[in-house]
Amino acid sequence: MTAAANSPQTFSVTTPLYYVNGVPHVGSAYTTMAVDAVSRYHRLQGHPTLMITGTDEHGQKIERTAEARELSPQAHCDEIVGSFRDLWKQLNIQHDRFSRTTAPRHQAIVEAFYQRVEEQGDIYLGQQKGFYCVGCEEFKEERDLLENQHCPLHPNQKAEWRDEENYFFRLSKYQTQLEALYAENPDFIQPASRRNEVLSFVSQGLQDFSISRVNLDWGFPVPANPKHTLYVWFDALLGYVTALVDPEDEPTLDNALKQWWPISLHVIGKDILRFHAVYWPAMLMSAGLPMPGRVFGHGFLTKDGRKMGKSQGNTLDPVALVEEFGADAVRYYFLKEIEFGRDGDFARTRFINALNADLANDLGNLVNRTLNMAKRYCGQVVPPAGEFGDDHALKQLGVDLGDRVAKSYTNLAFSEACTSALALAQASNRFLDQQAPWTKYKEGDQKAVEEILYAVLESVRLVAYALSPIVPTISTAIYQQLGFEIDFNATEGIGQTAPYSLHGQWGALPVGQALLKPKPVFPKIEVPEPEGTGGKD
């Protein structure tokens, strides 16, 4: 086992590789927005950052879905992959890599990895009997099935009886090592509630799991025996490794691992925790690779308090949502209103309320009123700062905002980051009303007006910067109105043009900088008609 190749500052992070059974749902968007936000934060810090997303395209379920659509599996996948790419573009996701498990280079990595595991004696041929749910791509215990062998998660599909030869991975061998991993790295699985789940699962004893299927063509053949097709999860997890290979490099394990391994953080939905927190580390142990830094299992989304699902007719289309409200609104709602790690709900009125209150009223209007005053009272340039004591209402909050927010982003506490940033905007509104620069201006106290406006403009800047990983377009609009030529959506160099070490501090706004004409950065969302289906029953 080699030492970690990447430096402590390097940050590599993944979303799951999404299963292309259908077009992306809002849960995938949620994970991806969170990963994008934390990646953007690390780029601001100037850390070498690699943000990985992609798609998982093999398995029986894909094969059958494609068949039902009268398409080849590859044609089906290509089409769905397109809809993922489109959505990420609409949501302003800055991924560095998009890993597809059907890529030929992925096969090379999978074979190399398989060989290492096999050389460890961790793969053997065995017999697998049981009911198989194609929906889950998993064998089920009979007691876990409903009547007539229907899977509870896929009640419209009957689990299929299988009695077949499968290759197995010797997971049982790694029980002790896994338990040591969890004990030595208490933060390996987050949040803590998820960690407890995994601990209790592992403590019950680990069984080897099957890593191949017969009667399935859509996947990679098992190298030692092409009659078998590699189990979709075994190949999907390795998509993270494939993603690390530079596009111009040969797809070898060495090339994959040289710069970005180990992955700093895997962000996943809680449904696939076991694969990432148990199977995946064991596979890596077998292959002799260093462990990833963290696995974070976030919560699920509901809509109007109910589970989402096509069969219930209760879905939330992320594409429609972005088209209606824009990327920043969607990003802000999910990252601010839901504590990352817990389950959360989407409700339209709550969505509109939150955005109007925070982005339009507290922040947007603050920017607007302040710039208007700077235009009117200070010749549309950043006025002289004057001297601020440490007891200054805004400076007091502003001086450590950068550090607090940094901590929040590191912990994936996006909601907390937003609340901290917003607190400065709210304090600024209060400050303006207390100081009433419009009155002081009429009284001819120009110096006081300038000091007040500088403090507020600087606060606004700091808030915009702190929120930029979450609402990059709004932050850019604010920054540009403040006279900066900085674009938080620029794909390169943001860590140099707007480094955290400078812009994350109080006082980075240059005196005399020319301001632009104020223009609303986030128009208030008008509610059409309160008519209709209220909470009556």
Place this chain on the structure above:
RNA sequence: GGCUCAGUAGCUCAGUGGUAGAGCAGGGGACUCAUAAGCCCUUUGUCGCGUGUUCAAAUCACGCCUGAGCCA
């Protein structure tokens, strides 16, 4: 069935021994730089139910109810 977590104002949540808080929504007021916005004030709670421990419990213990999750 076993284990875990949650149940606090209309909504989202904080509060882990000293008789309840925040944000949003709702109501009222003063102001005017502003996206009718911001500011100030403000209504509402058997803190899921019951029993117990304690001078004192939302907070501890036990039981129950409801919801969510894990148990390959």
